Amino acid sequence: MEIVFISLAAFFTAILTFFSGFGLGTILAPVFAIFFPIDIAIALTGVVHFTNNLFKITLVGRNADKTVLLKFGIPAILTSFIGAWL
Secondary structure, rough: OOHHHHHHHHHHHHHHHHHOOOOHHHHHHHHHHHOOHHHHHHHHHHHHHHHHHHHHHHHHHHHHHHHHHHHHHHHHHHHHHHHOOO
């Protein structure tokens, strides 16, 4: 029964945050933390984030503004690696 609750929580959280663009980790990490140790819960939240982003790219990626992608996306990726390293 736990796996059903966790799967439903992940699914509905991903759908809910698809439109807002934020909040997946805020909602999902505490749900995962109920069932898993905190380090596993954070890792699982990251996995859901990653797959949710792949899903969003598949759905709306072809309609993305290329200039915004280049001006915002590339620097965001680079600075996220710098931030993670720090």
